[in-house]
Amino acid sequence: xxxKITDLDGDKWDVSITASRGYLxxxxxxxxxxxxxxxxxxxxxxxTVYKQTILGPLWFVIQPMLTTLMFxxxxxxxxxIGTDGVPQVLFYLGSITMWNYFSETLNVTxxxxxxxxxxxxxxxFPRLILPLSKVVSGLMKFFxxxxxxxxxxxxxxxxxxxxQPNIYILLIPxxxxxxxxxxxxxxxxxxxxxxxxxxxxxxxxxGVQLLMYATPVIYPLSSxxxxxxxxxxxxLTALFETFKYAFFGNGIFDxxxxxxxxxxxxxxxxxxxxxxxxxxxxxxxxx
Numbered sequence: 001x002x003x004k005i006t007d008l009d010g011d012k013w014d015v016s017i018t019a020s021r022g023y024l025x026x027x028x029x030x031x032x033x034x035x036x037x038x039x040x041x042x043x044x045x046x047x048t049v050y051k052q053t054i055l056g057p058l059w060f061v062i063q064p065m066l067t068t069l070m071f072x073x074x075x076x077x078x079x080x081i082g083t084d085g086v087p088q089v090l091f092y093l094g095s096i097t098m099w100n101y102f103s104e105t106l107n108v109t110x111x112x113x114x115x116x117x118x119x120x121x122x123x124x125f126p127r128l129i130l131p132l133s134k135v136v137s138g139l140m141k142f143f144x145x146x147x148x149x150x151x152x153x154x155x156x157x158x159x160x161x162x163x164q165p166n167i168y169i170l171l172i173p174x175x176x177x178x179x180x181x182x183x184x185x186x187x188x189x190x191x192x193x194x195x196x197x198x199x200x201x202x203x204x205x206x207g208v209q210l211l212m213y214a215t216p217v218i219y220p221l222s223s224x225x226x227x228x229x230x231x232x233x234x235x236l237t238a239l240f241e242t243f244k245y246a247f248f249g250n251g252i253f254d255x256x257x258x259x260x261x262x263x264x265x266x267x268x269x270x271x272x273x274x275x276x277x278x279x280x281x282x283x284x285x286x287x
Contacts (some may be wrong), residue, residue, distance in 0.1 A: 005060050032127050037125055041133035043110075046140055064100060068093045074220045078127050084220035084250040086163065090149075090156050091248070095217040097145045098243055101176075102183050102236065105138040111186025113195045113279070127280050128273075131187055135180050142172045142176075153247060164249030171246060175239050182235060182265045188272030192279040216240050220253050235261040 031038075050059055069091040075081045083091040107133040113120070116130055156162050194201045210216075215236045224231060229238050238257040245251035 030130070031128065034125055034129055038129050038133050041130060041192055042140065045137035047135065057144070060141050061148050062143050064093060064096050064148065067096050069098070071218060074221050081219050082223055084222055084244075084248075086244070086248045086250055087156055087160070090152055091220075091244075092164070092218070093149050094243065094247060095154055095240065097142065097149045097210060098179070099215070100145060100241060101142040102179050103212070104136055104141070105183035106186050106190075106206065106208060108134040108138070108230065109184060109188035110194070111201075112187070112191040114191070114198075115200065119211055128276070131184060131191070134187070134264065135184050138182065138183075139176075163247070165247050166245070166249060168242065168246035168253060171242060175243055178262055178265050179236075181269050182261075185265060185268035185270075185272040188276040189268070192272075192275040194278055211236070216244075220244070220250070222250075232257050232260075235264040237261075243276075264279075277283040 038197055043076040046057075050057055068089060072088045076092070112127075112131045112134075119125065153163070157165065161234070190200070190204055194204075211234070214231065214234050216224075216231065217240065219230060221228065221237065221241050232254075238254065238261040241251045242253055243251075245253040
């Protein structure tokens with residue numbers, strides 16, 4: 001899209017919609033121009049989900065609390081899975097907070113085309129606005145749940161004095177950015193493929209559940225002794241381990257694997273944008 005295009009008659013148009021752009025083309029200026037639409041979608045995502053519920057936004061806090069208690073009971077007390085010396089409540093709450101953001105963002109962005117075909121067919125706007133809005137609205141929910149985690153974390157830090165955080169806490173914004181890009185990249189790829197192959201949509205939720213067990217969410221990586229390299233190949237592993245190492249002082253921090261996660265995410269996001277732009281041109285004929 002170019003601004004102020006002049007046609008053959010000499011008339012100047014504010015906006016020109018064309019299909020002759022590269023698959024990797026991302027018009028940042030255009031996305032910025034539609035920022036109000038993006039924030040409208042973000043507001044819609046946050047408000048409409050709990051609009052007709054009794055507890056409303058409190059579910060953002062209740063859900064991770066209930067999940068944490070269930071994990072403590074099932075994995076901590078029944079399965080006797082260790083938490084590397086970290087208090088169980090804190091260990092599981094931190095992992096759940098991170099995992100919820102990734103899994104929910106991936107699930108909603110992976111349905112961009114199929115759930116918004118009617119909108120795409122009627123009005124023009126940068127298609128990337130919708131998946132980006134899911135990433136941003138997910139961040140809003142994350143910060144609420146992260147606030148709950150910080151309260152519990154401060155309790156164990158200053159009252160119980162059972163954890164030893166370190167300077168790597170400063171990497172948290174980087175970890176969050178990489179996780180957002182990773183979920184967006186996966187989401188763009190999946191939503192593009194499922195426009196033609198609908199069967200794959202049924203495997204997404206199941207695949208995300210399996211991925212949780214291949215990620216050190218309910219267990220520390222230090223407890224895995226065989227085939228640990230397979231877990232490291234999961235780009236989420238370095239992110240979760242760095243998070244735990246930074247906040248708890250326990251865990252495995254490996255710069256090389258963290259850089260691997262960044263590189264993997266970069267390649268995935270670029271690939272996701274390419275296939276998204278390619279499918280976008282003719283997806284109305286297949287959705």
